[in-house]
Amino acid sequence: MYPRININLKKLKENCILMKDLAKNNGIDFIMPVVKVVAGDIKVANVFIEAGFDILCDSRLKNLKLYSSLPVKKLLLRLPALSQIKDVITYSDMSLNSEIKTVIALDIEAKRQNKKHEIIFMFDLGDLREGIFYKDEYLEDIKQIIKLENIVFKGIGTNLTCYGGVVPSKKILQRLVEIKKNIEMTFDMKLEIISGGNSSSVFLFGKDEIPSEINSLRIGEAIFFGKETAYSTLISGLNHTIFTLEAEIIECKTKPSFPDGEMSINSFGEKVEIEDKGLMKRAILAIGKQDVQLNNIFPIDNRISIIGGSSDHLIMDITDTDYKLGDIIEFEVNYPGLLHLMNSPYIKRNYK
Numbered sequence: 541m542y543p544r545i546n547i548n549l550k551k552l553k554e555n556c557i558l559m560k561d562l563a564k565n566n567g568i569d570f571i572m573p574v575v576k577v578v579a580g581d582i583k584v585a586n587v588f589i590e591a592g593f594d595i596l597c598d599s600r601l602k603n604l605k606l607y608s609s610l611p612v613k614k615l616l617l618r619l620p621a622l623s624q625i626k627d628v629i630t631y632s633d634m635s636l637n638s639e640i641k642t643v644i645a646l647d648i649e650a651k652r653q654n655k656k657h658e659i660i661f662m663f664d665l666g667d668l669r670e671g672i673f674y675k676d677e678y679l680e681d682i683k684q685i686i687k688l689e690n691i692v693f694k695g696i697g698t699n700l701t702c703y704g705g706v707v708p709s710k711k712i713l714q715r716l717v718e719i720k721k722n723i724e725m726t727f728d729m730k731l732e733i734i735s736g737g738n739s740s741s742v743f744l745f746g747k748d749e750i751p752s753e754i755n756s757l758r759i760g761e762a763i764f765f766g767k768e769t770a771y772s773t774l775i776s777g778l779n780h781t782i783f784t785l786e787a788e789i790i791e792c793k794t795k796p797s798f799p800d801g802e803m804s805i806n807s808f809g810e811k812v813e814i815e816d817k818g819l820m821k822r823a824i825l826a827i828g829k830q831d832v833q834l835n836n837i838f839p840i841d842n843r844i845s846i847i848g849g850s851s852d853h854l855i856m857d858i859t860d861t862d863y864k865l866g867d868i869i870e871f872e873v874n875y876p877g878l879l880h881l882m883n884s885p886y887i888k889r890n891y892k
């Protein structure tokens with residue numbers, strides 16, 4: 541039964557619908573929901589479909605493959621690797637790209653499979669992850685893309701606040717708008733999608749900072765956790781605790797809080813600072829660093845705290861509580877915590 545992650549599908553659906561409305565009110569017509577954090581979970585994916593989304597985005601083909609039977613488009617977020625072109629065409633309808641050589645390879649394979657593959661070409665507006673650097677020459681690449689018969693050039697996009705921590709603003713997004721205008725003018729065409737980033741761009745909602753040309757965002761964390769990610773502010777009206785973790789106490793004893801003997805390093809090769817607080821009521825829980833990094837989970841009962849752990853054990857200070865052997869402790873989790881927990885085969889999933 542334990543450890544398990546509780547997943548509130550009803551609250552998640554509410555967030556999907558609220559986020560879609562919120563985006564619409566801010567000139568964003570197409571929200572592309574990013575579900576990579578749930579590692580291919582079908583029940584979660586279905587919630588997005590019930591909420592009316594017609595596309596699912598993931599960074600891993602293996603997850604998109606699990607969604608094969610779902611009646612929506614699939615978008616591959618991470619740039620395709622040349623070694624996986626066949627699977628990209630098989631399991632995704634659309635991908636983000638920044639290398640013309642890769643786009644040409646996708647065209648050849650799409651032809652072979654008798655398919656059309658849609659692409660969004662990525663521009664780096666200064667955050668320094670994927671995309672052509674916005675000051676560099678790109679028209680030659682676009683010219684080639686347009687000629688490819690089995691590639692549909694849907695639009696352009698950017699990704700912010702991922703490597704360099706660059707925060708979206710009207711000034712930064714205007715760089716993408718200039719590129720859009722230049723492409724449309726040069727090739728006498730209209731781009732359908734101008735994808736202005738991820739959950740960090742949600743920070744601009746209500747501020748009149750999103751250029752009207754930006755009509756799409758790719759959003760994960762803001763839907764799953766109800767917060768923007770530029771400054772981690774909670775979005776009012778959305779649910780913030782859709783996922784919780786539960787783990788079981790397998791030892792409950794009062795012991796000294798300071799180790800008794802000569803001290804070196806712990807099982808992870810770290811030297812830990814331990815404060816002597818005298819006798820302490822302590823609990824060991826059956827979960828560990830193999831499942832989640834312990835600084836990404838937060839006990840809901842504020843009388844208790846995590847004091848350490850190893851691969852398979854979590855040690856907590858439960859002084860002044862009456863927790864006992866066999867009791868279940870519940871935690872809130874953050875996005876990286878959820879990502880690891882959903883990827884651990886040792887964590888059960890309990891849908892509500």
Ligand SMILES: *Cc1c(COP(=O)(O)O)cnc(C)c1O
Binds near residue numbers: 740759
């Ligand atoms: C993960 C990812 C997103 C979504 O990021 P969130 O911060 O969860 O909204 C968007 N675009 C790309 C390319 C991604 O890899």
